[in-house]
Amino acid sequence: VLTQSPATLSLSPGERATLSCRASQSVSSDYLVWYQQRPGLAPRLLIYDASTRATGIPDRFSGSGSGTEFTLTITRLEPEDAALYHCQQYGSALPFTFGPGTKVEIK
């Protein structure tokens, strides 16, 4: 089971966002991924293997953590970062599980 906190984050442009994803069991090989889902759109891959940015993702986005505790950090928030952020584990054991999501609002 994946738990994300906070449920909602409301910040101003230029601020830093810190999103947490906690697993009830250790995530094998740090197979933890973050997706961004802007309103009305499909999810988009942001970070895989806990800390590797996907192609085309700006370096304002960074992932860290291992075991059961993972963090997505967004520095210098921009209006386009308003979205729902999901974490997911993709180790060998099925089913794949997603966290409930963190909504980032830009004031």
Place this chain on the structure above:
Amino acid sequence: EVQLVQSGAEVKKPGESLRISCQGFGYDYTNYWISWVRQMPGKGLEWMGRIDPSDSYTNYGPSFRGHVSISVDKSINTAYLQWSSLKASDTAIYYCTRHRTYMDVWGNGTTVTVS
């Protein structure tokens, strides 16, 4: 360009059957799993199941096993998600996504309304 193109929105009545599709372009369709992911209104993502297009091997999430069926026609690079008897609780957006491990390409989503 690598993309997954899904079929259009559907409005159905309870008890009706439905099949939605997901066609891949720009890559070798048999080299990646295709998973289906449900997003109910205002909620998060739920993994429903996956299929290996090379041999049609499937796995289902426990909440979805027996209620949906996943299939593929690799000759036209298309995967399908099918219901034999829809319920109002099936109202959601359904996404297909390709993966080996992480899900790197997502379809545009198919909205299914059962009412």
